[in-house]
Amino acid sequence: xxxxxxxxxxxxxxxxxxxxxxxxxxxxxxxxxxxxxxxxxxxxxxxxxxxxxxxxxxxxxxxxxxxxxxxxxxxxxxxxxxxxxxxxxxxxxxxxxxxxxxxxxxxxxxxxxxxxxxxxxxxxxxxxxxxxxxxxxxxxxxxxxxxxxxxxxxxxxxxxxxxxxxxxxxxxxxxxxxxxxxxxxxxxxxxxxxxxxxxxxxxxxxxxxxxxxxxxxxxxxxxxxxxxxxxxxxxxxxxxxxxxxxxxxxxxxxxxxxxxxxxxxxxxxxxxxxxxxxxxxxxxxxxxxxxxxxxxxxxxxxxxxxxxxxxxxxxxxxxxxxxxxxxxxxxxxxxxxxxxxxxxxxxxxxxxxxxxxxxxxxxxxxxxxxxxxxxxxxxxxxxxxxxxxxxxxxxxxxxxxxxxxxxxxxxx
Amino acid sequence: xxxxxxxxxxxxxxxxxxxxxxxxxxxxxxxxxxxxxxxxxxxxxxxxxxxxxxxxxxxxxxxxxxxxxxxxxxxxxxxxxxxxxxxxxxxxxxxxxxxxxxxxxxxxxxxxxxxxxxxxxxxxxxxxxxxxxxxxxxxxxxxxxxxxxxxxxxxxxxxxxxxxxxxxxxxxxxxxxxxxxxxxxxxxxxxxxxxxxxxxxxxxxxxxxxxxxxxxxxxxxxxxxxxxxxxxxxxxxxxxxxxxxxxxxxxxxxxxxxxxxxxxxxxxxxxxxxxxxxxxxxxxxxxxxxxxxxxxxxxxxxxxxxxxxxxxxxxxxxxxxxxxxxxxxxxxxxxxxxxxxxxxxxxxxxxxxxxxxxxxxxxxxxxxxxxxxxx
Numbered sequence: 001x002x003x004x005x006x007x008x009x010x011x012x013x014x015x016x017x018x019x020x021x022x023x024x025x026x027x028x029x030x031x032x033x034x035x036x037x038x039x040x041x042x043x044x045x046x047x048x049x050x051x052x053x054x055x056x057x058x059x060x061x062x063x064x065x066x067x068x069x070x071x072x073x074x075x076x077x078x079x080x081x082x083x084x085x086x087x088x089x090x091x092x093x094x095x096x097x098x099x100x101x102x103x104x105x106x107x108x109x110x111x112x113x114x115x116x117x118x119x120x121x122x123x124x125x126x127x128x129x130x131x132x133x134x135x136x137x138x139x140x141x142x143x144x145x146x147x148x149x150x151x152x153x154x155x156x157x158x159x160x161x162x163x164x165x166x167x168x169x170x171x172x173x174x175x176x177x178x179x180x181x182x183x184x185x186x187x188x189x190x191x192x193x194x195x196x197x198x199x200x201x202x203x204x205x206x207x208x209x210x211x212x213x214x215x216x217x218x219x220x221x222x223x224x225x226x227x228x229x230x231x232x233x234x235x236x237x238x239x240x241x242x243x244x245x246x247x248x249x250x251x252x253x254x255x256x257x258x259x260x261x262x263x264x265x266x267x268x269x270x271x272x273x274x275x276x277x278x279x280x281x282x283x284x285x286x287x288x289x290x291x292x293x294x295x296x297x298x299x300x301x302x303x304x305x306x307x308x309x310x311x312x313x314x315x316x317x318x319x320x321x322x323x324x325x326x327x328x329x330x331x332x333x334x335x336x337x338x339x340x341x342x343x344x345x346x347x348x349x350x351x352x353x354x355x356x357x358x359x360x361x362x363x364x365x366x367x368x369x370x371x372x373x374x375x376x377x378x379x380x381x382x383x384x385x386x387x388x389x390x391x392x393x394x395x396x397x398x399x400x401x402x403x404x405x406x407x408x409x410x411x412x
Numbered sequence: 413x414x415x416x417x418x419x420x421x422x423x424x425x426x427x428x429x430x431x432x433x434x435x436x437x438x439x440x441x442x443x444x445x446x447x448x449x450x451x452x453x454x455x456x457x458x459x460x461x462x463x464x465x466x467x468x469x470x471x472x473x474x475x476x477x478x479x480x481x482x483x484x485x486x487x488x489x490x491x492x493x494x495x496x497x498x499x500x501x502x503x504x505x506x507x508x509x510x511x512x513x514x515x516x517x518x519x520x521x522x523x524x525x526x527x528x529x530x531x532x533x534x535x536x537x538x539x540x541x542x543x544x545x546x547x548x549x550x551x552x553x554x555x556x557x558x559x560x561x562x563x564x565x566x567x568x569x570x571x572x573x574x575x576x577x578x579x580x581x582x583x584x585x586x587x588x589x590x591x592x593x594x595x596x597x598x599x600x601x602x603x604x605x606x607x608x609x610x611x612x613x614x615x616x617x618x619x620x621x622x623x624x625x626x627x628x629x630x631x632x633x634x635x636x637x638x639x640x641x642x643x644x645x646x647x648x649x650x651x652x653x654x655x656x657x658x659x660x661x662x663x664x665x666x667x668x669x670x671x672x673x674x675x676x677x678x679x680x681x682x683x684x685x686x687x688x689x690x691x692x693x694x695x696x697x698x699x700x701x702x703x704x705x706x707x708x709x710x711x712x713x714x715x716x717x718x719x720x721x722x723x724x725x726x727x728x729x730x731x732x733x734x735x736x737x738x739x740x741x742x743x744x745x746x747x748x749x750x751x752x753x754x755x756x757x758x759x760x761x762x763x764x765x766x767x768x769x770x771x772x773x774x775x776x777x778x779x780x781x782x783x784x785x786x787x
């Protein structure tokens with residue numbers, strides 16, 4: 001058998017920089033050599049567009065930087081730019097993102113590999129700055145891939161890798177990278193930027209399969225769908241693209257990124273102490289850092305607890321979640337969302353994980369710890385959560401599965 | 413085959429044209445379904461959802477469906493695959509006798525063996541029969557034809573049509589139920605009077621038609637033979653040529669089954685809802701528009717100065733540039749060319765006149781639509 005030799009550029013001296021998540025994402029956009037950027041300010045996305053604007057003004061790189069009149073125009077701009085073959089970048093947050101919803105949804109149906117940032121922000125009118133996942137969750141069903149970064153370093157890596165996944169001809173779906181507002185976007189921490197050579201090798205220029213180019217014959221994209229002509233067929237194409245992304249393209253891309261940069265990530269789940277855990281905390285995004293810290297602390301006291309960090313919500317890694325969680329006695333989901341009136345009146349991630357575990361034989365007990373409304377979760381809250389989880393498991397049942405832990409007033 | 417649940421229903425299809433007779437088609441179907449309700453039956457009326465009633469002249473269908481005491485199933489929007497279900501077909505615009513009533517359907521497609529055809533026309537029923545055999549029927553038919561000049565009875569042609577339909581459908585709907593319905597709908601005495609008179613004066617003609625005597629049947633049989641011999645569409649992703657070829661194949665398919673078989677499975681679709689477009693000078697085989705024409709432009713060569721204005725103004729690109737010539741498959745009959753023509757070389761001629769030399773006096777115009785909306 002011939003040995004596969006990976007061609008890896010010689011490692012240049014990598015400097016550690018102290019960057020906010022916003023700055024790290026802007027660097028990723030520069031490294032990915034994006035062609036068209038659509039900007040409209042909204043905290044926490046504003047930080048990214050400001051960083052990009054000053055990079056372009058300073059001559060660091062060139063891209064069409066289009067300041068739009070609204071989020072709706074922003075997403076329309078990248079949709080059309082992507083349709084003619086440009087690599088595009090966009091982002092928004094909270095209610096602004098929801099205003100762009102029409103264009104967001106049809107970008108996926110048109111299979112245009114836009115990469116966008118969601119700086120997760122509470123959906124209030126006019127201005128809760130707090131971090132809540134519901135803005136991103138609104139787009140979980142429409143063909144966008146959605147991933148959550150843990151820190152500025154991963155935010156940078158995820159944006160570069162997102163382009164490779166989205167532009168794969170077997171996928172061609174747009175990709176949201178969700179960053180927890182404030183905790184990632186506005187807090188600076190050390191980041192090791194990959195070199196231009198590394199990114200150049202990892203991410204070839206985007207070649208659309210059917211460019212809108214008179215030389216190759218006229219095509220129209222996102223044509224009118226008449227249900228008798230094309231209806232379920234078009235949805236199936238998207239369904240299969242999402243399956244391909246999950247089964248092949250996402251794991252492949254992250255493996256390749258590890259080979260090129262030396263920074264390795266598991267594709268879908270980051271598991272800590274999961275070999276023999278009775279109790280598991282599951283979460284996504286920045287606060288997984290706190291969750292892992294508390295799990296480490298309890299491990300030192302011989303509590304059999306572990307943690308799972310989900311990196312992708314769409315595609316949802318069903319088999320991985322089942323394999324990781326089916327032997328647990330009790331699972332606690334640390335969730336920064338709400339889904340009012342949903343099963344058990346729980347939140348979104350909680351119900352997704354419950355649904356994935358329905359088919360496992362063991363059906364472990366699941367609790368939902370809701371941190372809604374944008375208020376920060378504290379370590380004391382997490383302590384309380386773990387206490388409730390262990391107590392429920394030891395008493396052999398959960399009588400109240402959904403808890404609002406940082407709520408003033410009675411949690412009824 | 414038609415399912416027994418749908419077979420049991422009484423089904424009336426009312427053909428009109430967008431804007432020109434949308435309101436009339438709707439009012440006829442509404443009144444007939446109301447008559448069904450007055451007779452103690454359950455009745456629905458609805459418009460084929462695919463149609464575009466807001467586009468001037470586009471063919472549209474309203475259905476009035478009368479059940480027993482109850483209608484148990486959701487009624488289909490696309491009736492083409494369902495089979496022969498119509499008990500009556502009413503036509504507000506006689507130009508539809510010589511065109512298809514949608515992109516693909518003949519006038520009598522979907523009609524039951526004993527269906528009635530009711531036409532708003534100045535032609536005699538036997539002249540209508542001739543046209544049907546030549547243009548609109550590809551099946552055996554033992555029904556009747558009622559020809560009515562609807563505006564003879566009331567400025568709003570709906571009421572004359574309702575009377576004639578009631579006469580042709582006597583075994584299903586009584587004139588008393590229709591009068592009750594008109595009262596329930598708060599229609600004035602002159603409307604009731606018009607319906608009664610049209611009912612009394614209409615004399616349907618019994619007809620017996622063999623499919624083999626109809627020109628469309630011959631064309632259809634021939635097409636079915638040639639479609640049977642066509643290879644199956646490839647399962648690998650379709651490139652431009654395959655896509656365009658199959659699109660034309662689907663557009664011309666003689667039956668629903670052949671059309672369905674020529675349309676793409678998901679495996680062959682290009683990602684991103686790609687529609688391969690026509691190259692310059694090619695026309696779109698999948699989108700012919702001749703069925704929306706009541707009048708067609710006819711060019712008088714002696715007057716034409718070849719100024720090309722009609723080519724420039726034609727919103728459908730239906731007039732060739734080289735030598736000015738109308739591609740009638742793509743002409744909607746909007747009349748813009750005649751309006752812009754300086755020397756008045758283009759005149760708009762009724763379809764029945766142009767094709768068969770017949771004089772049709774019963775032509776609905778935008779005026780009737782405005783009457784219905786009470787302007």
